[in-house]
Every structure is written in structure tokens, then in C-alpha cells.
Amino acid sequence: PATVLGIVAIALAVALVLTMQQLGNRSALDNARVSALAVAKTYSVEIAGYDYRHLDADFGVVLANSTPSFRRSFTQSSNALKSTLTKYRARASAKVVSAGLVSASTSQAVALVFLDQSVMNSAQKSPTTDRSQVEITLDYSGGKWLIDQVTLV
Numbered sequence: 001p002a003t004v005l006g007i008v009a010i011a012l013a014v015a016l017v018l019t020m021q022q023l024g025n026r027s028a029l030d031n032a033r034v035s036a037l038a039v040a041k042t043y044s045v046e047i048a049g050y051d052y053r054h055l056d057a058d059f060g061v062v063l064a065n066s067t068p069s070f071r072r073s074f075t076q077s078s079n080a081l082k083s084t085l086t087k088y089r090a091r092a093s094a095k096v097v098s099a100g101l102v103s104a105s106t107s108q109a110v111a112l113v114f115l116d117q118s119v120m121n122s123a124q125k126s127p128t129t130d131r132s133q134v135e136i137t138l139d140y141s142g143g144k145w146l147i148d149q150v151t152l153v
Contacts, residue, residue, distance in 0.1 A: 028106050032140065036109035039145040040136045041096045044113040046072045047150060048094035048132070067139055067148045074147075090121040102135065109138045110143070112153070 043065060050058045059078045063071050083092075094117040102110040113134045120127040137149035 003044070029104070032103045032106045032109065033101060036104055036138055036140075036145055037099060037101055037111055039100075040109070040111035040138060041099050042144075043132050043138075043147050044099075044115060044136055044150075045094045045096060047134070047147075048115055048117045049092055050085065051091045052089050054086060055082055057116075062147065065144075065147055067141065067146045069145050070149060087122050088121040090119070092117055092119045097131075107140045108148075109111055111136050111138070 007074075009097055043062070046058075046061050049099060055078075059074070062078075066074060094115045097114040097116055099111055099113040101114055104110070113136060115132050115134060117130045118127045118130060133153045135149075135151045135153050136147060138145040139148045140146075
């Protein structure tokens with residue numbers, strides 16, 4: 001009887017540990033989903049917003065929150081745009097209309113973000129509003145989510 005009770009106790013302990021581990025994994029995934037979606041919204045607004053008077057600072061925020069590969073591609077494209085944005089005194093602000101996760105794990109997430117972007121420049125008399133959808137891929141690295149890819153869809 002003592003041996004049987006010992007085996008049952010060990011089996012129960014193993015079952016308890018496995019259940020606790022599953023709950024911990026589920027909680028980590030839930031936390032990752034919530035934080036990734038919040039960050040995707042913030043980063044999308046930062047990418048879509050700029051002001052010709054402080055482009056380096058605006059673009060610097062995006063670069064600081066990017067993986068090395070996205071940092072390289074964003075640097076190339078933003079450098080190519082700087083003179084045009086400055087020449088036409090371009091400004092843009094964006095707000096999130098809606099957003100959701102396409103997929104998520106504790107190390108990577110893909111979100112679809114719907115934005116309204118208000119654009120103003122010296123070539124137009126009044127601001128225009130552009131509606132766009134952005135798919136943003138985030139990698140979790142160094143304790144935070146980083147932009148790894150952005151695709152206009």
C-alpha cells in the first residue's frame with residue numbers, strides 16, 4: 001500500500017507540474033498577444049507620422065525600435081525621401097482605426113493595422129486623408145518587440 005500511495009503521489013505531482021507549465025505557457029502567450037498588438041498600433045502610427053522640421057527625430061524613433069534588417073531598409077527608404085519631404089514641407093499624422101493580430105507567439109507576431117493618415121504639404125491647399133492597411137511583423141528581442149517587416153496591403 002505504501003508503494004502504491006507513493007506512485008500515486010508521484011503521478012499527481014507530475015500532473016500538477018505539467019498543468020502549471022501549460023498554464024504558464026498560455027499566460028505568456030496571452031501576454032505576448034496583448035503587448036504585441038499594443039506595440040504594433042504604436043509603431044504603425046510612428047512609421048506613418050513625420051514632420052519635415054524634425055525628420056531625423058521622427059525616423060530615429062522608428063529606427064530605435066527596429067531589427068537590424070528593418071533598420072537597414074528603413075534607413076535607405078527614409079534617406080531617399082528626406083529631401084522631397086523637406087522641399088515640400090510635408091507633415092503627416094496617423095491614427096489607428098482598427099487593428100488585430102494575424103498570428104502570434106512569444107517570439108514573433110504579425111498584426112494588421114488600419115490607419116487614417118492626414119497628410120499636408122506645400123503643394124496642396126488643405127490636408128488629405130489617406131486610408132491604409134499595414135501588416136507589421138514584430139520580433140521579440142532584448143526584452144521588447146521590434147519592427148522586422150512592414151508591408152502596405
